[in-house]
Amino acid sequence: MTEVAVRCRGLRQSFGEQVAVDGVDLDVRAGEVFGLLGPNGAGKTTTIRAITTLLPTAAGVVEIFGVDAARHKLATRRLIGYVPQQLSADGSLTGWENVALFARLFDVPRAQRRSAVRTALGAVGLTTVAERLAGTYSGGMVRRLELAQALVSGPKLLVLDEPTIGLDPIGREGVWDRIAQIRAETGMTVLVTTHYMDEADQHCERLALMHRGRIRARGTPAELKAAVGPDATLDDVFRTITDDTFEETGEGMRDVRATRRTSGRLG
Ligand SMILES: Nc1ncnc2c1ncn2[C@@H]1O[C@H](COP(=O)(O)OP(=O)(O)OP(=O)(O)O)[C@@H](O)[C@H]1O
Ligand SMILES: [Mg+2]
Structure with missing residues (x-):
């Protein structure tokens, strides 16, 4: 049976x-790259913050690798690396100092800190600029930091909230390349939100599309596109689920198909 990395209920x-x-x-399976998509205000960040135990008032069940997040907050946080939607690096510190700060915050044992910081900076391709102030980095470098x-x-x-927002195509590619490499080397599970449908299509194994606080469709990019039509893109899927005439009835994929049939009959 596949191990479950994230399990949310209600x-x-x-x-x-x-x-x-x-x-x-x-349900996010261990080792996969899972994308949570949806328009502005859909509830993606709020979902992510509940999963990372940063929202004390969320109701329902969250388990991270089988650990009940509400009951074992600290143990849960130790399993998670989180990159928030708002930029969080400190421009007045060097790249090295920024990462070393997190090593201390997350209780990396003192004897291992130097090597942990070096490894992390190496994994994102920032070794040669580690001594520069983060304030001098490009947007793509800050995201990698x-x-x-x-x-x-x-x-x-690894939980990433809009990791490529505001970056140029090269910067976006740089971030995704690093994510892919880290995943290949460590088998880490990645839960990511994005507005960029092309990125989700290319880099995520499974997706959930969210709208107005609910998950409206889920599946692999191929399944979601096939449910909408033979030549459909993920943008078409996105448009379908954010259409306010879209009827929601439980399982996402069936919804998309039903909507497609309905619009076919009408058209
Ligand atoms: N701290 C808060 N206080 C009040 N309302 C909030 C708070 N955080 C989020 N909301 C509201 O909850 C809804 C969902 O917001 P959320 O940030 O989760 O959406 P999102 O899908 O991440 O959007 P975006 O794509 O713009 O990042 C929005 O209507 C937002 O205004
Ligand atoms: Mg958000």
Whole structure:
């Protein structure tokens, strides 16, 4: 049986009147790259923050490699490396210092810190610029530095919230290349959110599409596209699930097919 890295059941989070996450079930298999997609405000970041135990009030069940996140918060956090949507590197510190700070924060034993920082910076291709202030880095380098910060504690699960947002095509490619390499070398599980459908198509093994706090469709990129039509792109899938006439009835894939049939009949 495949090991489950992330298991969510009935995940729910409100902010006042606003229901941001409305009963999300999610299974991420160990070792896969799983993409959580959806338009602005869909609830992706809130879901990610609940999974990483950063939202104390979320309801429902979250298990990380079988560990109950609500009951064992610290043990859960030790399994996770997290790169938030907002930039988090400190421009007034060098690349090395930024990563060393995270090594201390995440309790990497003192004797192992230097080698852990060196390995993490090497894994993202920043060894030669490690002594430069992060404030002098390009956007793509800053994102890779943040990847190194998340990696330094040797997590089993890497959680990346919009890792390539705002980057040029070369910067985006650089981030994905590093993610692929790290995954190949360590077998790490990667849970990633993105707005870029082409990236999700190319780099994620399985996807969940979220809209208004709910998961509307899930499957491999190929399955999702096939459900919409023979020549459909992931952008078409995205448009279908964010269409407000879209009827939601449990299993995502069936929904997409049903919607397709309906629009075919109408058209
Ligand atoms: N701390 C908060 N307080 C109040 N409302 C919030 C808070 N965080 C998120 N929300 C609301 O919850 C909803 C979901 O937000 P969330 O950030 O999870 O979406 P998202 O899918 O990550 O969007 P984006 O693609 O823009 O990053 C939005 O309507 C947002 O305004
Ligand atoms: Mg977000």
